[in-house]
Amino acid sequence: MLFSFAHIEYLLLLLLVIPALLLFVLNKRWKTITRKKIGDEQLVNLLTVNHSAKKFSIKFYLILGALALTAIGAANLRTAGKAEAVNRKGRDVIVAMDVSKSMLADDVKPSRLDKAKLFVTKLLDQLPDDRIGLIWFAGKAYLPMPLTADQGAAKLFIQSAAPDAVPTQGTVIGEALRLAAESFPQNSKRYKIIVLITDGEDHDEAAERMAKELKDGGILLLTIGLGTAEGSAIPDPETKDYKKDKFGQTVVTKLNEPLLKQLAAVNGGLYGNLQNTDEMLNDVTNVINQLEKKAVEGEVSQANYNYHFMWFLLAAFLLLTMEVFITERKKVTTAINKKI
Known part of the structure; x- marks a missing residue:
């Protein structure tokens, strides 16, 4: 086997991705239903002029990716090194x-x-x-x-x-x-x-x-x-x-x-x-x-092993850092220019 996990039980954390995706889908569906209930599309656009649905999705996927990478990092992916006396x-x-x-x-x-x-x-x-x-x-x-x-x-x-x-x-x-x-x-x-x-x-x-x-x-x-x-x-x-x-x-x-x-x-x-x-x-x-x-x-x-957990944890940290610096708000000037 080219690779294995030192703590394979931590891969169970990947199961958390499923309810997270479900909540995301339900949230988007709830927003769609709410918009339809309001009825006035121009009013809805005015109320959400500063909100970027695209950025909201990006932030979610960054968090989801960080969760998956953390689970793999905790499981500690390893590859076989050279056996030595x-x-x-x-x-x-x-x-x-x-x-x-x-x-x-x-x-x-x-x-x-x-x-x-x-x-x-x-x-x-x-x-x-x-x-x-x-x-x-x-x-x-x-x-x-x-x-x-x-x-x-x-x-x-x-x-x-x-x-x-x-x-x-x-x-x-x-x-x-x-x-x-x-x-x-x-x-x-x-x-x-x-x-x-x-x-x-x-x-x-x-x-x-x-x-x-x-x-x-x-x-x-x-x-x-x-x-x-x-x-x-x-x-x-x-x-x-x-x-x-x-x-x-x-x-x-x-x-x-x-x-x-x-x-x-x-x-x-x-x-x-x-x-x-x-x-x-x-x-x-x-x-x-x-x-x-x-x-x-x-x-x-x-047998010696080469451990790679640190790369997954580093990638997870970078994704979370990106998520922090991404705001869900649109630039007001951009939204106004589009209306004009």
Whole structure:
């Protein structure tokens, strides 16, 4: 693909062009109807002698063009640059952990969340020289701990992970991946790795797109699934009963393994099911340790992009500047001369 958008969701702003055009057409129609209601064409011309319908239309189209250009600029049009070898040293690892209520299910003992905490704690012991960051997500994604070399602090944060840390429920994997990507230092030459731990219960359409963007940005994604295909009921700590839907039926949460496998495939990373902590730990650390070997062999490359958002925003600014200096008024002398 010759070009792409870094934030394609902002192209939805182009939909605002439709109601704007509709309002413009309705405004012109209203003016036409009003002129006819007055009936006296000479009186209407006298009342509107200073108004230029042509200039009014020009001003509208300038604003409309600025809106469209701003939307494209916000989406950040980019073209692929030359991929170049990157000599990296050290690794930055961000763990994005699902803390939604479905993680309280106990189809993985003692619970999905407790299993995830144990795994991350052991993972930190395997990465003593790396910087670690933590993200909790449910219906929103938060960064409780930015990248740090303080392993002790990281372990304290891990133990505090719970559903009430993120009040909004859901599973926004795409938002969590985006926040993780933005949490890496932009100009760092260290390896960037995201370890995603979730049951993937809710389907997140933005997740697959983000997995591809991570790959384009040289960020490795390792997805780890928690749960079983049969699923389990979700304990409710407040009622001491299982969570029920609006019809009074017990909610059963299941592992969405196809989604997590797809994310790993799109990114070129790894997927694993956290049934056996030690086996999963071994697989993840092996993949991470292989990165250093590739660096020595010179096999690592990173795609660069040429970003063009500034040209669209500049054009939008120029159109708005032109609109400000264009008046809807006709020159009185011109209007009088025409009558004469």
